[in-house]
Amino acid sequence: MQVLRLGVIVPSSNTALEPLTQEIVASLNANDTLGLKITVHFARFRVTTIALSESANAQFTLEPMLDAARLLSDARVDVIGWSGTSASWLGFGSDEKLCQAIQEATGIQATTAVQGMNWLLKGITENVGLVTPYTQDLNQAIQKNYSSIGIEIPDDLSRYAGLSDNVSFSAVDDQALDKMVDQVVQNGAQTVLIMCTNVRAAHRARHWETQYATSKLLVLDSVATTVTGMLRQLGIKFHDDSMVQQWGRAFGTEFCD
Structure with a gap:
């Protein structure tokens, strides 16, 4: 059975995305049609406030996010996902720059919650x-x-x-x-x-x-689209709609290429 490791970058003050992501991954592992064993691994960087201010936006500079990505690369994850939505107000280009920088720094493909959405x-x-x-x-x-x-x-x-x-x-x-x-x-x-x-x-x-x-x-x-985005990066497609019954249409075959 193929084993895939998902690496997820987490805002330090976030307490929701890790358990939700683990629940989604557990459902994926219970889906016999995928023929996969998926594990998920997390790394944090400091984020405490979400606001339109210079200090709040400065939390999302590249270097601390790259530090988290480098730690995930030590676990030899197959893909890295930024499970955060900062690009939705900073501009979609910020996610493009981040993913390119992660690829260059670690050699690992990357995506984000907003890109998946x-x-x-x-x-x-x-x-x-x-x-x-x-x-x-x-x-x-x-x-x-x-x-x-x-x-x-x-x-x-x-x-x-x-x-x-x-x-x-x-x-x-x-x-x-x-x-x-x-x-x-x-x-x-x-x-x-x-x-x-x-x-x-x-x-x-x-x-x-x-x-x-x-x-x-x-x-x-956005938690769900981080996962679907990472799976899409790895070329994983859903063969039936069993995941839809638990997590909604974002996991449906209607969105498979």
């Missing part, structure tokens, strides 16, 4: 909703960033919890997420982006897609 968004330009734990100005920066690539997220399809302390994001509960998702879907969203890897939402994607099945809702959670 954007791949799944191919061909979708309208009726996109955004749900985050962030502040209004950060959501607006994300909306502007997506507008630059032809994906319009109007204000009535954008919801936020108004938080900036990264630790607090994981306390946004199912009830609060359900309310925000419901609001953007009721306003016309057919695709919903859950933009933050410290929000416990990956396990809710299937619930929302089932609840709003008449609109054929697609939920793209």
Whole structure:
């Protein structure tokens, strides 16, 4: 059986993405059609605040992220994923530079939560909703960033919890997420982006897609899209839709090349 090692870069104050990623990987290992044994390994770098400020943005400079990637390379992982969403407001080019730098520094291919999300968004330009734990100005920066690539997220399809302390994001509960998702879907969203890897939402994607099945809702959670993006980098395709029953349509065969 083929063994694959996934390496994941984690914001230091994030408490949600590691257990969720482990749960997803456990489900993958239970999927007999893949014929794989997948392990996942994590490395952290310091991130404590998410805001539109020079000091907050400085947390995402290349060197500390490359240090984390180098530590993962010591474990000889097959791919490295940045499980963070900073490119959604800093600009998608920041992820491109990061992945190129990781490749050059370690020889290991790399991807990110936002790149995985954007791949799944191919061909979708309208009726996109955004749900985050962030502040209004950060959501607006994300909306502007997506507008630059032809994906319009109007204000009535954008919801936020108004938080900036990264630790607090994981306390946004199912009830609060359900309310925000419901609001953007009721306003016309057919695709919903859950933009933050410290929000416990990956396990809710299937619930929302089932609840709003008449609109054929697609939920793209950033923890989940880190995993799907890494698998895509490795050329792994789903042969059936068994993963959809637990984690939503992002894991469906409809997105296999």
